[in-house]
Amino acid sequence: MNTxxxxxxxxxxxxxxxxxxDGDALDSQSVSYGTDSPQALWNEQNPSVWWQSTLNCFxxxxxxxxxxxxxxxxxxxxxxxxxxxxxxxEREPVYPAILWNDGRAHKESATLNRLCPDIGxxxxxxxxxxxxxPKLLWLHDNEPDIFARIDKIILPKDYVRFMLTxxxxxxxxxxxxxxxxxxxxxxxDDGLLSACHLKRKxxxxxxxxxxxxxxxxxxxxxxxxxxxxxxxxGGAGDASAGGIGIGAVNEGDAFLSLGTSxxxxxxxxxxxxxxQGYIHAFAHALPDRWxxxxxxxxxxxxxxxxSSITSTPIDVLLSEAEAANDQHRGVFxxxxxxxxxxxxxxxxxxxxxxxxxxxxxxxxxxxAILEGIxxxxxxxxxxxxxxxxxxxxxxxxGGGVKSDYWLQMLSDVLxxxxxxxDGAETGPALGAARLAILCHTERSIEAVCQxxxxxxxxxxxxxxxxxYADKHAQFSSLFKVLEPTYG
Numbered sequence: 001m002n003t004x005x006x007x008x009x010x011x012x013x014x015x016x017x018x019x020x021x022d023g024d025a026l027d028s029q030s031v032s033y034g035t036d037s038p039q040a041l042w043n044e045q046n047p048s049v050w051w052q053s054t055l056n057c058f059x060x061x062x063x064x065x066x067x068x069x070x071x072x073x074x075x076x077x078x079x080x081x082x083x084x085x086x087x088x089x090e091r092e093p094v095y096p097a098i099l100w101n102d103g104r105a106h107k108e109s110a111t112l113n114r115l116c117p118d119i120g121x122x123x124x125x126x127x128x129x130x131x132x133x134p135k136l137l138w139l140h141d142n143e144p145d146i147f148a149r150i151d152k153i154i155l156p157k158d159y160v161r162f163m164l165t166x167x168x169x170x171x172x173x174x175x176x177x178x179x180x181x182x183x184x185x186x187x188x189d190d191g192l193l194s195a196c197h198l199k200r201k202x203x204x205x206x207x208x209x210x211x212x213x214x215x216x217x218x219x220x221x222x223x224x225x226x227x228x229x230x231x232x233x234g235g236a237g238d239a240s241a242g243g244i245g246i247g248a249v250n251e252g253d254a255f256l257s258l259g260t261s262x263x264x265x266x267x268x269x270x271x272x273x274x275x276q277g278y279i280h281a282f283a284h285a286l287p288d289r290w291x292x293x294x295x296x297x298x299x300x301x302x303x304x305x306x307s308s309i310t311s312t313p314i315d316v317l318l319s320e321a322e323a324a325n326d327q328h329r330g331v332f333x334x335x336x337x338x339x340x341x342x343x344x345x346x347x348x349x350x351x352x353x354x355x356x357x358x359x360x361x362x363x364x365x366x367x368a369i370l371e372g373i374x375x376x377x378x379x380x381x382x383x384x385x386x387x388x389x390x391x392x393x394x395x396x397x398g399g400g401v402k403s404d405y406w407l408q409m410l411s412d413v414l415x416x417x418x419x420x421x422d423g424a425e426t427g428p429a430l431g432a433a434r435l436a437i438l439c440h441t442e443r444s445i446e447a448v449c450q451x452x453x454x455x456x457x458x459x460x461x462x463x464x465x466x467x468y469a470d471k472h473a474q475f476s477s478l479f480k481v482l483e484p485t486y487g
Contacts, residue, residue, distance in 0.1 A: 002073040002440070006433025007057075008238065009050050009079035009157045011035065011099065011260045016057035017429035018065060018072075023437060023448065025423055025430070027065050029057040036096065041103035041129075041339075041347060044096035047085055047159045054160055058224050072226055075164065075216070076436035077235030078242075078428035079157025081177035084135040087152045087168075094149045097156060098135045100177075100261070101297050101338045103347030105134035112137065112179070115195045120275025123192060124176060124183040124282050129339075129347045130297065133179035136196045147197075153178075154204050157235055165214030165232050168204040173240035173291075175206055176282035183290065184271045186283050207234035209244070209285030210438035210445070233432075233439035236285035239263050239293055241431030246395045246421060247451030249286055254391050256377065256410065256418065258400030259427065262299030264380050266292045266389050274387035278342045281387075285435065286445055292389050294342040294380030300400040302335045302351060302369050310362060315402075317366045322405040324363040327467065330355045331364045332475055333372035334482060340376070343383040348484040370406055371468075374413040375475045381414055393417035395451070397427040404456065411458040413468045421452040 003026065006017040015030040031053040036044045062069045082100035087093060098104075112127035112134055113119060120126040127134055132153070140147045154162065155178070158170045175181045175188075180196070180203065182189040188203050207213055216230040236244060239257065243265050246255045253267040268290040273281040280293040307314045332354040339347035353365060381391070396407055396418050404420075411418045423430065434448050 001071065003068045003071045004433050004436040005072055005075045006429040006436060007054060007075065007077050007160060008429040008432060009160055011080050014050060014053040014057055015429045016054065016061060017426055017433050018061055018068060019433045021437065023434055025426060026068055027061055028426065029060045031056045035099065043099040043102040045099060047093050047097050050156060050160055051163045062225060070227065072230060074231040074233060074436035074440035076233040076432035077157040077161055078238050078432040079155065081174055081237040081239065082131050083156040084132050085154045085156060085159045086150045087154065088149045089151045091162065094146050095139065100130045103129045103339050105129045105138040106347050108134040108137035112195060116192060119179065119192065121273045122182050122189055123179045124273050125278060125280045126275050127179055128341060128345050130341060131177060131179045133192065133196050136198065140197050150202065152204065153202055158204060161213060161232060164216055164220055166217055167214040169207055169213040169234065170204040171207050171209040171234035171236055171285050172283040173209060173285035174237035177237055181283065183281060183283050208287050209234045209236045209435045212439050231440050233435040235432055235435055238428040239265050240285040241428035242397050243267060244285060244431035244434050244449050245427060246397055247449050248395065249289060249445060249449045255395035255397055257398045258396065259299050259398035260301045262296035262377065264294045264377065264384060266384065268292055277383035277386045278345050279383055279387045292384060292387060294383050296376050296380065297338040297341050298335045302337055302373060305337055306366065306369055318403045318405060320363050321366040321370060326367060329364045329367060331360055331368040332478055333368035334479060335369065335372040335376055342380050346483065350484060352482060354478055370409060374410050375472045377410060378413050378472050391416055393419065395419050395421055408458045411460045412464040415460045415465045418458040419454045420456045422455050423452055
């Protein structure tokens with residue numbers, strides 16, 4: 001029986017998932033790495049780190065799964081979106097990859113919005129610093145010698161694809177996050193490219209996520225001890241891959257992702273832009289499907305930050321907060337350690353605690369962090385509702401879903417039913433593996449992209465929701481007072 005690999009090139013780690021033809025997980029491996037921040041607002045990674053980490057994952061999986069390894073038939077890819085990976089004619093990176101949470105291109109974002117006033121409709125969202133297009137404008141204006149050497153611009157997962165296959169391709173869902181894709185047409189937009197001093201020749205070939213992008217290079221197959229001729233699927237940006245992994249492929253299917261960043265993702269049958277609330281109206285990774293996304297730059301990452309500075313493991317912080325279970329402390333946390341996207345579009349937004357006293361405990365601060373992130377998700381939900389996207393339930397994926405206490409809090413704050421699925425932590429890697437199955441077999445999208453079994457359901461409590469609605473209003477008022485000036 002054939003097996004399949006799903007690779008997710010994340011912000012903090014590569015994760016590789018080995019599945020059987022039914023998409024059931026057989027094994028997984030992850031390798032962590034860091035981010036370089038040479039200046040304020042800058043976040044970069046060396047693309048070679050992704051490739052070496054992928055190789056390390058492959059080696060570990062091969063050693064543990066010799067028989068399954070020899071039956072790998074196809075590979076799927078997922079990855080962090082919006083990263084600018086710039087290659088020269090020799091296909092070597094000319095600059096570190098500028099990541100999704102990099103805020104240096106705020107002036108260039110304003111320039112793009114001025115030059116292309118309809119960008120929010122054609123590209124699905126107004127220009128913001130995290131997207132790929134403003135980063136290229138920044139390179140053009142600030143590093144002209146480097147910009148002149150650029151021959152191809154690809155996205156993080158597509159660098160790993162290039163190392164696997166030698167092909168420069170991307171799928172439409174990842175291309176959606178560049179701001180160069182006309183979302184309705186699912187094709188590059190010449191006007192948006194021209195505004196960034198680029199042409200189609202600089203762009204990778206566009207594919208749907210379930211199409212074949214190439215086959216494993218012979219020398220790579222030999223190095224990995226894999227059979228020749230293994231297919232590599234078009235893949236997906238991590239948001240769409242998460243949707244495919246959780247079965248969010250039809251109109252109204254929705255999930256909440258709680259990883260380094262955070263999203264609320266809703267599948268759509270048609271493209272419909274509503275840029276006023278900074279909702280992302282993007283192409284989904286499967287043909288004739290689109291999505292609405294509300295995106296946070298700060299998902300579970302503030303909790304990781306607090307864990308680091310207190311030298312306390314996250315699971316200890318969570319268990320302490322759950323044991324205390326005290327929502328009535330007057331401590332607030334603004335979770336904007338990396339600026340914010342939906343609904344504020346402000347790379348200068350900062351994090352802070354408010355209401356600390358001599359009696360404030362570590363538990364109080366952890367509780368405030370969990371609530372602050374939950375309130376940010378409520379801001380996203382309200383932005384989606386302003387775009388006429390209404391929800392009654394959400395699936396949940398990502399590392400943050402390990403905590404039932406946090407999921408119940410999110411259910412109460414959002415006033416939504418939240419389903420925790422079996423294997424929810426596999427997230428985008430499972431979606432990538434499912435795209436590998438689709439590109440290699442004749443199985444239907446409906447058969448492959450089913451929702452996993454529900455492990456647990458969290459129902460909102462009306463009394464707690466009313467309490468949190470009032471606390472969210474206080475949180476919003478604090479942010480308005482504390483928000484730094486954009487630009």
